[in-house]
Amino acid sequence: LQLNVFCQTKPTIEASTNIQFSCIQIHYDGLDKQMTAARLNLLNNYWDVVHDFSADESPVANYTLLYEEKAVQLQSAAVFQNSSVTFERSKSTVLSTGNLLSENINQVAILFCQVDNESIVDDPKEPLLMILDIYRQLNVSFVKTVQTPVDAATMRNFVNPRWKGSSKSKAVMAIFIWNCTDNEQNFFNKAISSNNWVGKVNLKVGSDAMDVIDEVYKIIDSNRS
Numbered sequence: 001l002q003l004n005v006f007c008q009t010k011p012t013i014e015a016s017t018n019i020q021f022s023c024i025q026i027h028y029d030g031l032d033k034q035m036t037a038a039r040l041n042l043l044n045n046y047w048d049v050v051h052d053f054s055a056d057e058s059p060v061a062n063y064t065l066l067y068e069e070k071a072v073q074l075q076s077a078a079v080f081q082n083s084s085v086t087f088e089r090s091k092s093t094v095l096s097t098g099n100l101l102s103e104n105i106n107q108v109a110i111l112f113c114q115v116d117n118e119s120i121v122d123d124p125k126e127p128l129l130m131i132l133d134i135y136r137q138l139n140v141s142f143v144k145t146v147q148t149p150v151d152a153a154t155m156r157n158f159v160n161p162r163w164k165g166s167s168k169s170k171a172v173m174a175i176f177i178w179n180c181t182d183n184e185q186n187f188f189n190k191a192i193s194s195n196n197w198v199g200k201v202n203l204k205v206g207s208d209a210m211d212v213i214d215e216v217y218k219i220i221d222s223n224r225s
Helices: 031-037 118-122 125-137 152-158 182-194 206-224
Strands: 002-005 019-023 063-066 108-115 141-149 170-177 201-205
Touching: none
Parallel strands: 002 019, 019 063
Antiparallel strands: 108 170, 108 201, 141 170
16 A cells, blocks of 8 residues: 655554555645645654554564655546646645655755744745745755754754744754755855845754754654653
8 A cells, every 4th residue: 555645743554564655745726725724834744754553563564665756646647637736746735855864964954944933833834935946946855844843052052153043932944965066055045035034044064964953853852752
């Protein structure tokens, strides 16, 4: 069974075998508004954090994660011919997120957007626009986005000594893997400027990025427990 998934919590299976999970790629008119109305945050997709209640009962894994692109299999494509529904990655409302591992640590980059506006926390359209600019126009393999509460002291230590967020503020974290040439760095900065995030965005690359990633996921894990 192949499941193309967007999941705000984490997929859960029990007494199931041979399940394949992948990140769904889908767009149709109004999907973003429907997800906002349902209080689903497009920045937080945990499709690959699967909990298996039956894991101890099987000698092999009951599921696999497909990080490569896996198109939705349709029994009849004609059903969507006269609609705005598409499963193309380049048009998807749901971002393609994959494995955090990279063979070349120098290609890992982490982007932080400081969020100090409650309307943005509830409807993260502004940071999404900037992230989509980078995602679609640079030669990147998009990895993960997270919107999470952050501790100001941690952010000042790991991200930016001048971080202005309070202890209750939130940040949007976007992790990319790409070979950041000078031209791409210029576009990266242009995308930040065009979306009015100057002064609120911090970029780390390489080993510095990995240190930040480790620290932020400790925060996420502690918030879940």
